[in-house]
Amino acid sequence: LLDQAFALGRLESILADVVRPVLERIGDDWAAGHQMIAGEHLLAAAVRARLERLLSDARGTVRGTAVLACPAGERHELGLLALAVLLQEDGWQVAYLGADTPIGSVLDFAAVVSARVVCLGLCMEHAAGELERVLADTKTPEGVALVLGGPGATHERVDRLGALYAGCELGPAVEQLRALAPA
CATH class of the missing domain: 1.10.287 (Helix Hairpins)
Known part of the structure; x- marks a missing residue:
């Protein structure tokens, strides 16, 4: 089916x-x-x-690179993986790092590949709280937009982290990211 x-x-x-x-x-x-x-x-x-x-069906990029990951402790990745596929379809070069990825490694990788955005998927409260703690002592690379989505990405948390809110709906998230890097 x-x-x-x-x-x-x-x-x-x-x-x-x-x-x-x-x-x-x-x-x-x-x-x-x-x-x-x-x-x-x-x-x-x-x-x-x-x-x-x-x-895995790589396409030409017109918008730039987007790095997607679930932070350490977050194993619920299917929503973020779906977003990765839709972003690739929309013209992004996607680097999907998967679940349970330390945020320092994500941000270091984003700097190496000159990413325009880092998208983090948050479902579980314990992972979201840990992400806040780690990001308080970590600097996002210059020119990289930090975007949070999923049920754990509350407006309050996003504001505290100086990030952008992608919500839980895939279509609006793609549109929001498209606005960050028009073709």
Whole structure:
């Protein structure tokens, strides 16, 4: 069914209207004790494999480089991986570093590749709190916009960190990032 959905629809629509609601439902059921974690992991693995295949289809860049990662302690990466695929489709050169990546390494890498943006995905409160603590002592490279998205990226947290808020919706996040680097 997942392959059919990806084959028949627009990528952004499939991610927003099919994949996200199913993953959220499974996560909610698991949190309520109604779902085995194995079912969530099975679906997540299938979605991750599909998104990684799409991301490996490199395209020409017109907007610049975007570095995407989940900070240390954050393992929920599918939303950020979906954003990476959509940004690549929108003309970005994407460097997707994945889950549980120390922020110092992310920012060092962003400087090396002359990234325009660093996008961090936040779901879990413990990872978001740790990110705040580390960023208080870390400088974002000159000319790099720090963008936070996901349920853990509250407006208050984003303001405290001097970052930009991407929210939880993929389409608006892509539009916001597009405005940072028009083609």
